Amino acid sequence: xxxxxxxDKPKGISSFLAAKKAASYIDAKKFGYLGTLDxxxxxxxxxxxxxxxxxxxxxxxxxxxxxxxxELGYATDTFDATGRIVKRTGIVPEISEIEKALSMxxxxxxxxxxxxxxxxxxxxxxYELARKGIEFEVSERVIEIKNIEIMDFDSSGLLTINVxxxxxxxxxxxxxxxxxxxxxxxxxxxxxxxxxGGFSIEDAITLEKLKNGGLSKVCLRPVLVFExxxxxxxx
Numbered sequence: 001x002x003x004x005x006x007x008d009k010p011k012g013i014s015s016f017l018a019a020k021k022a023a024s025y026i027d028a029k030k031f032g033y034l035g036t037l038d039x040x041x042x043x044x045x046x047x048x049x050x051x052x053x054x055x056x057x058x059x060x061x062x063x064x065x066x067x068x069x070x071e072l073g074y075a076t077d078t079f080d081a082t083g084r085i086v087k088r089t090g091i092v093p094e095i096s097e098i099e100k101a102l103s104m105x106x107x108x109x110x111x112x113x114x115x116x117x118x119x120x121x122x123x124x125x126x127y128e129l130a131r132k133g134i135e136f137e138v139s140e141r142v143i144e145i146k147n148i149e150i151m152d153f154d155s156s157g158l159l160t161i162n163v164x165x166x167x168x169x170x171x172x173x174x175x176x177x178x179x180x181x182x183x184x185x186x187x188x189x190x191x192x193x194x195x196x197g198g199f200s201i202e203d204a205i206t207l208e209k210l211k212n213g214g215l216s217k218v219c220l221r222p223v224l225v226f227e228x229x230x231x232x233x234x235x
Contacts, residue, residue, distance in 0.1 A: 003220030
């Protein structure tokens with residue numbers, strides 16, 4: 001069982017568990033996936049099976065597109081709705097203020113990933129250290145926001161934005177930084193990934209449909225397997 005499958009990951013489970021379930025439904029022994037989505041997130045999760053897993057590294061720098069919904073007026077330690085509230089202001093800025101703040105995020109910017117993330121530091125996942133209250137410094141990284149725009153906003157403080165960005169971008173951090181810049185606090189409450197490189201959510205299948213025999217209608221996509229380490233690019 002070799003090839004690529006585009007999965008629409010459901011909310012509430014990890015990317016690993018979603019990939020493991022998909023693999024069991026199509027009887028694939030070896031699997032991997034491109035771009036981890038937090039349990040709170042849904043959307044496009046490209047899965048690679050069998051020999052195709054060797055090609056994952058050639059897609060890792062692909063740009064991504066997200067639809068993110070934030071609630072303004074409070075902030076949490078994880079930057080999303082699963083965390084502990086660390087600031088509550090109840091302030092909801094005007095949309096003009098939000099648009100002005102967002103304009104500063106376009107292009108190359110420096111970003112600090114959330115402490116509650118799977119990045120390793122001193123050989124351990126940062127979220128493991130954060131949960132135990134161990135103090136550590138998070139290094140900034142350079143990312144690129146290709147485009148960011150408001151899709152919806154209401155007086156209750158719910159803000160939905162579309163973000164096209166480089167690999168390695170944390171949408172949670174963008175939301176938290178936005179809340180800091182506006183002085184109101186902001187928390188990610190919903191996240192859906194729409195695209196990864198040339199792959200789109202429109203071509204993805206759900207776990208439920210896959211479990212009920214949906215693979216016969218979708219089929220695995222063939223993927224070139226690069227044996228040479230000097231090979232490059234999405235082909």
